Amino acid sequence: MRIEDDHGISDLLRGTESRLCSGFGFTxxxxWIPTDKALLFSDIPGNRMHRWRPGQSExxxxxxxxxxxxxxxxxxEGNVLACEHGGRRVSRIEYGDSRRSVALAERWDGKALNSPNDLVVHSSGAIFFTDPTYGADTGKTPSQGAEGQTPELDFQGVYRIDPDGALHCxxxxGFSQPNGLALARTSPRYISVIRKTRGSGDTTLMMT
Known part of the structure; x- marks a missing residue:
């Protein structure tokens, strides 16, 4: 089955699982970058983004x-938007030059965000993102955030960045540790997967 409007990514789906590359901590x-026909992904504890192209073994x-x-x-515009656990921000990166980036959201009510986790872009250009505390320094290794990182906010929220840059919570x-986001194609509502208690494995699918 092809994915609608996938810009070529379904050509990689062969119906059987295969290893494309390895050697990462936690991806x-x-x-998918349609203009470059490449796959971009994060290695959180490695503190790196990687790029893979079809035919490459690394x-x-x-x-x-x-x-x-x-x-x-x-x-x-084809820029990369990233949720940074350790940077505690949502950033925009020029795909052609990854050294060029700007912060789109870093603080709420004067306090640093927890550790932005996942994000999705609405057709209006608005960006929704989740902000759990998974990047907090728990003393465990490998780390998913910066050393000594502790929450400043007393909640874990879902935010919207408007096209003009305004940030809204x-x-x-009513929930904790919001994680993945997806937009319903037939509705302006968004769906968030919520982990009720950290480490419990219990999740709730919530539509708002």
């Missing part, structure tokens, strides 16, 4: 350090 946030380092990036996606009550 997350894969995003992935090259695309950006290091990456701010312990997790979720990745693209905006309408759209959900903050």
């Amino acid at each position: 997350e946030g894969p995003v 992935a090259e380092v695309y950006r290091a350090p990456s701010g312990w990036s997790n979720g990745l996606t693209l905006d309408a 759209v959900v903050r009550e």
Whole structure:
């Protein structure tokens, strides 16, 4: 089955599992780059983004350090949008020059974000992202964030960045540790996978 409007990524789906490349700590946030026919992904504890192209047996380092990036996606102009666990921000990166980046969101109510996790772009250009505390320094290795990183906020929320740059907290009550996001094609509503208690394995699919 082909994925609609996938810009060639379904050509990689052969119906059987195969290893494309290896040697990473904990991979997350894969995003297909249609203009380059390449797969970009995060290695959180490695503090790097990698790029893989069909036919290669290894992935090259695309950006290091990456701010312990997790979720990745693209905006309408083809820039890479990244949730940075350790950078505690959502950033926009020029795909052609990964050294060029700007912060789109770093603080809420004067306090640092927890550790932005996943994000999705609405057709309006608005960016929704989740902000759990998975990047906090728990003393365990490998780390998913910066050394000594502790939460400043007393909640884990879901936020929206408007096209004009304004930041809004759209959900903050009734759940903890928001994770993945997806947009419903027939509705402006978004779906977030929520982990109720850290380490319990219990998850809830919530539509807001």
